Amino acid sequence: MNIDEALKSITDRFGSRILAVSRRSVKRAYMDIYPKDIVDIVRYIFKDMAFRFNIASAVDDFDGLEVIYHFSNDAAGFVISVRALLKDKTDPHIDTITEVTRSAWWIEREIHELFGIEFDGNKDLRPLLLPDDWPSGVYPLRKNFVVPKRDSRKEGAE
Amino acid sequence: MFLVFPGLIFSGTAGLVIGWVDRKVTAMLQWRVGPPWYQNFLDLAKLLLYKETLIPKGVAKGYFLGMPLLALSAATLASTVLLSANGSLRTGFLGDVIVVVYLLMMPPIALMLGAFSSTNTLATVGASREMKSMLAYELPFLLALSVPIVKSGYALKLGDIINYQVSSGAVIGSWSGVLSFLAMIFCIQAKLGFVPFDSPEAETELMAGVYIEYSGKALGIFKLAKSIMIFAVPALIVTLYCGGIGSGSPVDFIKGALEYIAIVVIMILIKNTNPRVRIDQAMRFFWGPVAFTAALSVILALMGY
Amino acid sequence: MSHKAHVPIGPYHPLQEEPEFYKLVVDGEKVVDVDVRIGYNHRGIEKISESKNFDQSIFIVERICGICSSSHPIACVQAIEDIADIPVPERALYIRTINQELERIHSHLLWLGLAGHFLGYNTVFMWSWKYRELICDIMETVTGNRQNYAMLKVGGVRRDIEKEHVPYILSRLDELLPKLDMLKGAVLDDPVIHARLKGVGVLTKEAAIDYATLGPVARASGVDIDVRRDHPYAAYDRVKWNVITREEGDVFAKTVVRILEMYESASIIRQCLDKMPQGPIDSNPKDVPAGEGIGLAEAPRGECFHYIKSDGTNSPMRHKIRAPTYMNFPTFRETVIGETISDATIILAGIDPCYCCTERMLIVDTKDKDIMNVEKLIKLSQEKTARLKEKMGIK
């Protein structure tokens, strides 16, 4: 099964719910979908087509928060990334995929902590990386978060 | 006499030298160079002279500082009595075996009380283990100890035990002697807290368990007491089982010294060959096989073998 | 042991320096539940990398984890090359492979030493770390530093392997292989280790797939994945080597996979050294257009995943990094529940999280509240070995 057959079987299966498919090379392909269809598509790719779930990564694009789920097919050696764009940056929501694969549990906790994206249905979104005294509502990997510059030149910095 | 010859200075330095031999042999086994000979002395001097002694808040000061002194005095007294009865002075008094055994039990108890008083739960866990390991090895220790006494006609004087052995061959020669010697070796391994049974101050685990709160002079005194113990206990074994160290002629002295070194080497080898044993396993081990061999040896001794 | 002692998490307790903090809830000897709290080691690398340009971020990526400091840069460099389709000269591919495989041996030897230490075999610990120095010597001559090699660069490699280095590397490898056989014999033919590791912490194939595990952990459970063969990069498709898999999925299988992988790495290095063509080692690309790129590399512990999105400027807009242990960690929960606490350390070591992570365990005993820390755990596992030794009559 090479990358074109895989893309074809996904687009046949989901038809209009796939917004755009861009095949960058024989090894990489990106797909845009609506955030609400994420669970069905992930279940189809992970369970039926037996891809391996690499990781999910969120990007603070200027026109919204993108959450990209990367799946790799090891037999044929290519990676398909499914991208969901969350336009509402103040209160971003997306369904959790932890029932499909338990490996997504940690990455959802991390994205929730660093980007502030709510994963509906994931009951355990405790902080994973940041210290407990981290002010809530501050998301370090958002573009609007600027690392406070420490001017250590002055004597006795804070 | 107490302070100089057999007492603090001599046994202290001897203990430190043996401690160094132990560190050097362990290093050799791991292809490492190991510390220079004066290392233990420097460590001790540093602790005693220059390090600040910290006393944690809310600690019974008298207890906390008193315990190291108690341990040191008990250990020194034990080694003095042992050596004086052993050397050419032969000035032992009736029942000095019991006194020596009792005094040798004092330092671990002092250590334990010090650890309990230091209100640090790591220390209390270590101290409770020390208590358990003491319970474990005291029974077989006393049983094994009674064999030389029984064999030398119920003599409670170190001098008589030595005379008996000089006249009719070392206690270790007999069946019961060998058995009780074996049991004794394990007991002193635990008494000195060497590796297989050193869970009270398990260094990787409870981070120096019982010693955890001690620093500076108090820690130095405790270490000195321990090194005197390391010197005194094998000496006790030599007197009880192999006819004492010095009894006049230089040949005897060399023989005694060789036996002494043999015992120390045995202990170090045991220390380096196996991993640390958990405290409840140690107890089962002591109450089980070791106590059995000790009891067996006493029966054999009574029947005269 | 009915005493109720709470080991405090005091300031000077070794526990507080760990990147991970495990809480094993035990009932007597059995492990009932595991909770993990990481974050002590979080340095916000992804945010830093956004303020650095592409060349600088490679240096940061190297310092994510001390013992896979050639896998992350390769993945990161390949992600950037994926964005801009930058050609990489042939010789540079071979040098990358050599660098990666040398590091695999060095990391597996380190792991072997640690596993030996947890089982109470301090001689294995001393041995493997002693022979690991051979690899560090090679690294020092070729790249100048024992770890953090800074060999990688977008579009090629920073330093060439000169002709006089080749005999040096080969002689060191020849020196290493007999020692490796000795270590293999000491570990794999030892009945006590069989008793200690066989059937312990079994990860079934289905669980391995569901948890998307990677590297030796997955290969030991029969999941036949290896980035070097599936997504071939550097010079792995130009040399002959085979992927080692086992079916049992227990800690023993993981040990076997790692040890045999060391032999494969040695043979890969040898093939690369004599197949390496002469030629340039850097195609020095000028700029990186806007776009996205994914880079994969097979670290000693599994697949490193780097996703870089660039907006045309010379610093990445987003740089997502995922270390292999990130996916393997949760399997610890799966494999340790139901096992005894004395096996907990060795099961965790089986996953081979980066070195300082294995120091971080705390056991809360439901019944009598006796919390034990990790050194006691190590001791427990060392005693179990001692008991097995006695039972088998070997001293």
Add this chain to the structure above:
Amino acid sequence: MGLKEIILSKSINVFHLSSGSCNNCDIEILDCLTPRYDLERFGITLVGSIRHADVILCTGSANRLTVPIIKKLYDEMPKPAFVVAFGACGSSRGLFKDSYNTGQPIDEIIPVDAYIPGCPPKPEAIIGGLLKLIEKIKDKNKGKIKG
């Protein structure tokens, strides 16, 4: 050289404190104890409890979570105490200077006596650094350096 300098510089107990390091430095410290570089021959031993320690070996760029812990540890060390900032991260937070999670460099948290630069410093550099520290111990006792 007085007796005090000899003693203090020949027997050193080291306590290893890692505050968020990438464990390269931790491995190098352990490398110093393995057969090839054995530190014990200089009388330098690794110690478990802070009470017995003379020198804190602080690695890692002190991340926000470990800053209070470092302060508390330093207060609990019996004086005379020394601190060695280990590796680039220890000395100046190295590459992770402008991360949101690293507070201040270690020498703003506790007074540092010696710096061992390098990422990771080679075992020879570590031994060199410790010898420099021994020099400092000697000078400190001769009253050349206050504090």
